[in-house]
Amino acid sequence: MARRNSDEPVALLTPEEQDRESKVEGHDVEGAAGQEEPPQDQNLDHEYSIASTVKFTWLGTYFFFSLLLTLYNKLVLGMFAFPWLLTCLHASFASMGTYSMLQMGHFKLTRLGRRENLALVAFSALFTANIALSNLSLAMVSVPFYQTMRMLCPIFTILIYRVWYGRTYSTLTYLSLIPLIIGAAMTTAGEMTFTDAGFLLTIFGVVLAAIKTVVTNRFMTGSLALPPLEFVMRMSPLAALQAFACAAATGEIGGFRDLIASGDISLPPAIASLTGNGFLAFLLNVSSFQTNKLAGALTMTVCGNLKQCLTVLIGIFLFNITVDVLNGAGMAVTMVGAAIYSKAELDNKRKKQQPAYKPVNQETR
Numbered sequence: 287m288a289r290r291n292s293d294e295p296v297a298l299l300t301p302e303e304q305d306r307e308s309k310v311e312g313h314d315v316e317g318a319a320g321q322e323e324p325p326q327d328q329n330l331d332h333e334y335s336i337a338s339t340v341k342f343t344w345l346g347t348y349f350f351f352s353l354l355l356t357l358y359n360k361l362v363l364g365m366f367a368f369p370w371l372l373t374c375l376h377a378s379f380a381s382m383g384t385y386s387m388l389q390m391g392h393f394k395l396t397r398l399g400r401r402e403n404l405a406l407v408a409f410s411a412l413f414t415a416n417i418a419l420s421n422l423s424l425a426m427v428s429v430p431f432y433q434t435m436r437m438l439c440p441i442f443t444i445l446i447y448r449v450w451y452g453r454t455y456s457t458l459t460y461l462s463l464i465p466l467i468i469g470a471a472m473t474t475a476g477e478m479t480f481t482d483a484g485f486l487l488t489i490f491g492v493v494l495a496a497i498k499t500v501v502t503n504r505f506m507t508g509s510l511a512l513p514p515l516e517f518v519m520r521m522s523p524l525a526a527l528q529a530f531a532c533a534a535a536t537g538e539i540g541g542f543r544d545l546i547a548s549g550d551i552s553l554p555p556a557i558a559s560l561t562g563n564g565f566l567a568f569l570l571n572v573s574s575f576q577t578n579k580l581a582g583a584l585t586m587t588v589c590g591n592l593k594q595c596l597t598v599l600i601g602i603f604l605f606n607i608t609v610d611v612l613n614g615a616g617m618a619v620t621m622v623g624a625a626i627y628s629k630a631e632l633d634n635k636r637k638k639q640q641p642a643y644k645p646v647n648q649e650t651r
Contacts, residue, residue: 332507333582334638341581348577349593351570355563356597357604362563365551368542370533372563373417377526379564380571384519393515402510409501410524416498418532419491426484430476433594435488437470440587442496447584455584456637458630463588465623470591472616473598473609499583506579514575522571588627595620 333341359372366372387393398406424432440463447453480488505512512520533539545551578586595617602609 331638333580333585334635336580338632338635344573344577344580345585345589347573348570348589349596351566351573352593353596353600355566355570356593357600358563358566362559365556366560368533368538369417369421370529370536370538371542374526374529374533375560375564376567376571377522377529379568380518381522381526383565383568384515384522384572387515388519393513396510396512396516405505406520407524409498409505410521410528412494412498412501413521413525414528414532416491416494417529419487419494423484423487423491427480427488428477430474431478431480432488433474434471434478435492436495437467437474437591437594438492439496439499439590440466440584442493443500443584443587446496446500456630456634458626458633459584462623462627462630465619466588466591466627467623469616469619469621469623470594473595473613473620475612475616496587499578499586502575503578503583503586506575514579515572518571518575585627585631588624592620592624 362372363369388395427435444455444460444463502517505517506514546553574586577589581589598609598613599617
C-alpha cells in the first residue's frame with residue numbers, strides 16, 4: 287500500500303468545501319449513505335415530512351384556484367375557442383408573474399448545468415405533448431369515456447413509483463383508490479363511444495399525465511430540488527413557445543386573426559377577460575407546483591379525481607347540469623374514497639416519523 291509522505295502538507299477544507307466535495311455530479315453522497323436506493327431516488331417520502339396543516343392549506347388553495355379556472359375557462363372558451371392560444375396565454379402569464387417575483391426577491395435562481403437545462407426542455411416538451419394528446423384523443427372518443435379513463439391516473443402513478451423507484455404504499459392506500467376511481471367514473475358516466483385509435487391515444491395520454499406529475503415532483507424534491515417558483519419560471523417560457531407553435535400549426539392564429547377582422551368580438555372586454563384568465567392561471571400554476579412538492583404526486587392525481595366530482599357538483603348549481611342517481615352515488619363514493627385516502631396518508635406519515643430504533647434503558651450496577 288502506498289504511504290503518504292509525512293512532510294506533505296494536509297489540505298484543510300472549510301465545511302462549505304467539504305459539502306461541495308461530498309457531492310458528485312449534483313448528488314449528495316452523504317445523504318445517500320446507508321440507503322439502498324441510488325442518490326437520484328432520494329426524498330421519495332418528502333411529503334411525509336410536511337406538517338399536515340401546511341399540506342391541507344395548499345391542497346385547499348390548489349382546489350380553489352383549479353375549480354375557479356375550470357369554470358372561468360368554460361366561459362372564456364365560449365368566445366375564445368382557441369385552446370392552444372389559451373395555453374400559450376397561461377404559460378406566458380406564469381412566466382411573467384414568476385419573473386416579477388424573482389425581481390422582488392421572493393426566490394433566487396439555482397445555477398444549472400447543461401444537463402439540467404436539457405431536462406427542463408424535455409419536461410416542457412412533455413407538458414406540451416400531454417396537452418396535444420388530450421386534444422387529439424378527445425376528437426376520437428366521447429367526453430364521458432375520456433373523463434372515465436383519466437380517473438386511472440392514480441393507478442399509473444403508483445406503477446411508475448413502484449417500477450422506477452421501488453416505492454411501496456400501505457394496503458389502506460391501495461384500497462382507497464378503488465372507491466376513488468369507481469366513484470369518479472360513476473360521476474362522469476355517460477355514453478361511452480370510442481375508436482380503437484382513440485382508445486390507445488387516451489390510455490397513452492393518461493400515462494403521460496402520470497409521468498408529468500411524477501417528474502414534476504422529482505424536479506422539486508430530488509437531487510436538484512428546484513423551488514416551485516423557479517421551476518415554473520424556467521419551464522413556462524418554453525411551454526409558451528411550444529404552445530404558440532402548435533397554435534400556428536393548427537391554424538388557430540389565422541382563426542383568431544379572422545375573428546378580430548370580422549368584428550364579432552369586442553376587444554376591450556375580451557382583453558380584460560383574457561387578462562383575468564391569465565392571472566388566475568398564474569396563481570393556479572404556483573399553487574399546483576407548490577402543492578405537488580408538499581403533498582406528493584399521488585395525492586395530486588387523487589385530487590384530480592376529486593376535482594372532477596366537485597366540478598360536476600358546482601355545475602349543478604351554476605349551469606343547471608342534471609345528474610341521475612348513478613352520478614349522485616358516484617360523488618358520494620368518491621368522497622368516501624377521499625376520506626379513506628386521507629386516513630391512509632396520515633397513518634403513513636405517523637409511521638415515517640417514528641424513530642428507526644428505540645433506546646434501551648440500561649441500569650447501572
